[in-house]
Amino acid sequence: MSKADLIVGIQWGDEGKGKIVDMLAQKYDMVCRSQGGHNAGHTIWVDGVRYALHLIPSGVLNKDAINIVGNGVVLSPSSIIEEMEQFDNLEGRLFISDKAHLNLPYHAQIDIAREKLKGDKAIGTTGKGIGPAYADKINRTGHRVGELLDTKKLCDSILESFEINRPIYEALKIKTPKKEELLRELEGYKEKLEPFIANTTNLVWKAIDEDKKILLEGAQGTLLDIDHGTYPYVTSSSTVSAGACTGLGINPKDIGKVIGIVKAYTTRVGHGPFPTEDFGEDGKRMADVGREVGTTTGRRRRCGWFDAVSVKYSSRLNGCDEFALMKLDVLDGFEKIKICVAYEIDGKQIDYMPSNLDRVKPIYEEIEGWDKVEGISDFDKLPEGAKRYIRRIEELTQTKVGIISTSPDRNDTIVL
């Protein structure tokens, strides 16, 4: 029996999970997504070619790996069909849980309409219908991927829920499709997706029993977790390592090594508190050098310094064995680098993460920068300043750094 290793985002997403999953996937037999939906955007560069993945696990670039979209995911059929077109011969190496919930076009319409109504209280969602699709699931009014196999019945059931929700749709000015249109849409999805729909719980259990190497790919990040993140400015799924169990149907004892993916600085897309955000030249430089533009929505990411308080919190929540420290090259050439070592709240200094970050101010420590780490793939060749930064992060977060990434390319990675 094998144990599944897990990759989890430590900050507000976009830490570089895709690069590490792709790199590690070369050695794994199965790669699984357990939560989130096409709000995720994982960019991978291989030999100068860019791949953008949203729902398909980043293991797809390893032709020998089986890819699982687990029951905890909310699946947009149109989005995954479009994504599947980038690859040949996915049959037999991509499986979608029949228990995953459908994220249909009306979910995105509700998402966008609600955000508009909220005005300056908007969350800044990706507008992909994630919240409404998970709300339907928890409300027990959702529809599951397995229901696509009987499109007529599914169509009637969706039409029934339209009627129940009619006052809401009218208030939000949402036009729901007519029966023929909806049926045609669902039949199109069925035609493309039927060969991939499976009981993925059994597939993962079988892989565990057969001692296969399994990698679990987290989407989003710990600070966007529905319970432990910066609520309400979060996503609607359990992004922490524990979420992988419910999202795939495995038990906590099935989890092996946990690798936290952490950026050498911090970014956030959408609204919500961000204590170390830098509104000046430094933040702008991080955004420019790090090309901090969202893969899913094209929005510019907010940037700031490394926050050791929240990263330590995330490490504990996930049970991280080690970190992969990403995008260290983006800090190349900074004369001084700041690290947030504690927070100040109402005049008091704290070293833990409070449940509300609204009034928190960062307390910084400054260290000397370095010249260049870009493209370095040997730890001994890193400049002293960069080594010092890594050691300080390890001390403050009580987590060792096991992987260091110095460019988007698969090869520019140091494994310690």
Ligand code: GDP
């Ligand atoms: P994910 O959502 O966590 O998979 O991350 P994204 O793919 O949304 O964002 C990370 C971005 O950083 C992508 O464009 C990657 O190609 C890029 N990237 C990953 N690692 C590095 C690195 O070490 N250095 C630089 N400069 N870019 C990186």
Ligand code: IMO
């Ligand atoms: P990956 O997997 C960064 C953010 C949105 C918004 C909040 C809620 O690429 O790291 P949602 O559409 O999920 O209801 O939006 O969550 N968000 C992400 N930010 N990376 C992501 O995924 C994200 N997925 C959602 O910007 O603030």
Ligand code: MG
């Ligand atoms: Mg991303």
